[in-house]
Amino acid sequence: xxxxxxxxxxxxxxxxxxxxxxxxxxxxxxxxxxxxxxxxxxxxxxxxxxxxxxxxxxxxxxxxxxxxxxxxxxxxxxxxxxxxxxxxxxxxxxxxxxxxxxxxxxxxxxxxxxxxxxxxxxxxxxxxxxxxxxxxxxxxxxxxxxxxxxxxxxxxxxxxxxxxxxxxxxxxxxxxx
Amino acid sequence: xxxxxxxxxxxxxxxxxxxxxxxxxxxxxxxxxxxxxxxxxxxxxxxxxxxxxxxxxxxxxxxxxxxxxxxxxxxxxxxxxxxxxxxxxxxxxxxxxxxxxxxxxxxxxxxxxxxxxxxxxxxxxxxxxxxxxxxxxxxxxxxxxxxxxxxxxxxxxxxxxxxxxxxxxxxxxxxxxxxxxxxxxxxxxxxxxxxxxx
Numbered sequence: 001x002x003x004x005x006x007x008x009x010x011x012x013x014x015x016x017x018x019x020x021x022x023x024x025x026x027x028x029x030x031x032x033x034x035x036x037x038x039x040x041x042x043x044x045x046x047x048x049x050x051x052x053x054x055x056x057x058x059x060x061x062x063x064x065x066x067x068x069x070x071x072x073x074x075x076x077x078x079x080x081x082x083x084x085x086x087x088x089x090x091x092x093x094x095x096x097x098x099x100x101x102x103x104x105x106x107x108x109x110x111x112x113x114x115x116x117x118x119x120x121x122x123x124x125x126x127x128x129x130x131x132x133x134x135x136x137x138x139x140x141x142x143x144x145x146x147x148x149x150x151x152x153x154x155x156x157x158x159x160x161x162x163x164x165x166x167x168x169x170x171x172x173x174x175x176x177x
Numbered sequence: 178x179x180x181x182x183x184x185x186x187x188x189x190x191x192x193x194x195x196x197x198x199x200x201x202x203x204x205x206x207x208x209x210x211x212x213x214x215x216x217x218x219x220x221x222x223x224x225x226x227x228x229x230x231x232x233x234x235x236x237x238x239x240x241x242x243x244x245x246x247x248x249x250x251x252x253x254x255x256x257x258x259x260x261x262x263x264x265x266x267x268x269x270x271x272x273x274x275x276x277x278x279x280x281x282x283x284x285x286x287x288x289x290x291x292x293x294x295x296x297x298x299x300x301x302x303x304x305x306x307x308x309x310x311x312x313x314x315x316x317x318x319x320x321x322x323x324x325x326x327x328x329x330x331x332x333x334x335x336x337x338x339x340x341x342x343x344x345x346x347x348x349x350x351x352x353x354x355x356x357x358x359x360x361x362x363x364x365x366x367x368x369x370x371x372x373x374x375x
Contacts, residue, residue: 013219019211026207035192048210057308058220077309081336084364114191121188137185138192151303151311153344169184 003067010058018055025068026051028139029075035122035138036079036130046082050075065148069141073149076131083127121171125164132157133164285329286369290337292349295322297341304337304364306330311340336364 001009003024009017029050033043053074054061061070122130128150135146136157143154150157181189290302300316306328307313316324316339324339339347349365 015215022207022210051210052214053308055214055217060308060313074308081305118191137189151340151346172188
């Protein structure tokens, strides 16, 4: 069953259909929020708010766009609002230098290592640059989709992706040396 | 962007396999989320469901005239009780200006948003009240290039921005407060019901 068909079921009053949409898209939302906001608790709140608002506003979804893109639009804006309410001028990222050492006992060092490297590579980027880069490179969305869901022009997005990519690659390579 | 190379692929793999990525999810998270969703009213019956509904509201012309007359009388009576975010004629909207508009109950209050943008071909308002969707709440243009929309808002704080021609986000130049953003952009803020609504 497609997302649009599930949406129709939700509109008809079937909560289980919404649960299936949550199952399909929760991880995507969670990883994007996690990398946009940096803090797991903020990310989880943003994801919860996103799905609740999507449920409330499900009639606002138009089948001509993908449900995933519509959901990510809400998510990006929830992340914006979350950070505004947090009242910070800069993103906070907690360096956990002991994490790699502890992770070596979990048997999955490579994944944790790469994950921490990415977090550090993202440091110093504002949310708009992170969003542009991660939606393009991480989620493989087209520029016009990203433009629609962020409200930025395609030209601006290409510039953000380029700047973010340069920033991330430099720090990524620096972490490896 | 250039064609992805090995570094891009490694970064993408780190993103997809990192926090929130495949295999790292909290198995209880979706259950907690659905528990919260199930406490929500069904979308068809939600308080704001009508706002998102694509169905046309059908009223007779006489009823429409009557409703308009009542609205005009109510507006005249309310006078300055609704602080509207109206851009002064001839002012040049500037980004980054903080914005605050307040409105008193009843709930939801109708708040009128106005932007002078004579060169725009399309203006809409986005905010946490409409899922930040540029398609949901268009503004109507007057002959003088002032765009207006009356939006029903629930009591509390709402972030919003105008979207010009579907691509340019702009803060409300007439609103006295804005939410400080860490992302290189700002939102305007409207508080419905005054400070005690927060």
